[in-house]
Amino acid sequence: QQQVKQSPQSLIVQKGGISIINCAYENTAFDYFPWYQQFPGKGPALLIAIRPDVSEKKEGRFTISFNKSAKQFSLHIMDSQPGDSATYFCAARNAGGTSYGKLTFGQGTILTVHP
Amino acid sequence: NAGVTQTPKFRVLKTGQSMTLLCAQDMNHEYMYWYRQDPGMGLRLIHYSVGEGTTAKGEVPDGYNVSRLKKQNFLLGLESAAPSQTSVYFCASSWRGSNQPQHFGDGTRLSIL
Numbered sequence: 001q002q003q004v005k006q007s008p009q010s011l012i013v014q015k016g017g018i019s020i021i022n023c024a025y026e027n028t029a030f031d032y033f034p035w036y037q038q039f040p041g042k043g044p045a046l047l048i049a050i051r052p053d054v055s056e057k058k059e060g061r062f063t064i065s066f067n068k069s070a071k072q073f074s075l076h077i078m079d080s081q082p083g084d085s086a087t088y089f090c091a092a093r094n095a096g097g098t099s100y101g102k103l104t105f106g107q108g109t110i111l112t113v114h115p
Numbered sequence: 116n117a118g119v120t121q122t123p124k125f126r127v128l129k130t131g132q133s134m135t136l137l138c139a140q141d142m143n144h145e146y147m148y149w150y151r152q153d154p155g156m157g158l159r160l161i162h163y164s165v166g167e168g169t170t171a172k173g174e175v176p177d178g179y180n181v182s183r184l185k186k187q188n189f190l191l192g193l194e195s196a197a198p199s200q201t202s203v204y205f206c207a208s209s210w211r212g213s214n215q216p217q218h219f220g221d222g223t224r225l226s227i228l
Contacts, residue, residue, distance in 0.1 A: 009155065032214055043119070043205050043219030044158070051214070089157060101146055101165070101209070102173065103217065105157040 006106025019077040023090035031095035121220035138206030147189040
């Protein structure tokens with residue numbers, strides 16, 4: 001039961017280009033949407049996150065766009081660099097009850113930025 | 116400042132063997148989690164704990180057991196390993212409360228032959 005669907009599975013971008021990764025969710029009880037970045041041989045690390053009462057959040061070259069009515073959110077990486085090459089995971093957190101704090105992850109996107 | 120430490124980093128088991136994966140965090144976090152990561156599946160929650168002495172099932176708990184006897188440690192056990200449990204296992208921890216990020220260890224790569 002995959003509650004968060006992520007696309008594309010892989011993405012190749014030229015240096016300086018824009019990388020866009022999309023996620024869609026079904027559970028309206030989700031209240032927090034983080035993105036994690038994972039380098040080979042390492043654990044995921046929080047990159048940027050957004051709450052559903054905000055439509056956009058920007059941190060440096062990374063921007064999350066959030067569409068609550070469509071239940072979709074996306075990660076945009078501006079001026080993509082070879083050092084951004086990694087696997088990116090979107091996630092969503094349950095708001096309350098016994099599931100509080102649990103994250104549901106998307107399937108992951110392998111981003112390759114060519115120099 | 117170690118953060119979240121997982122041991123061992125690699126392990127090969129034969130079907131039917133048992134083992135325990137150890138996760139230790141030095142951030143005094145209340146919440147701890149065990150995930151497995153498989154290609155094309157993302158990270159799936161196995162078990163989690165919201166405090167010392169408490170554990171709960173996640174999305175894929177079958178075949179695994181956990182214990183949290185001390186706040187800083189969270190153990191994941193495989194009683195009778197199966198090839199389907201070949202995966203990379205990640206432990207994470209976080210503070211209690213909203214918007215608290217989960218901090219991950221670097222994983223244990225486990226192969227079951």
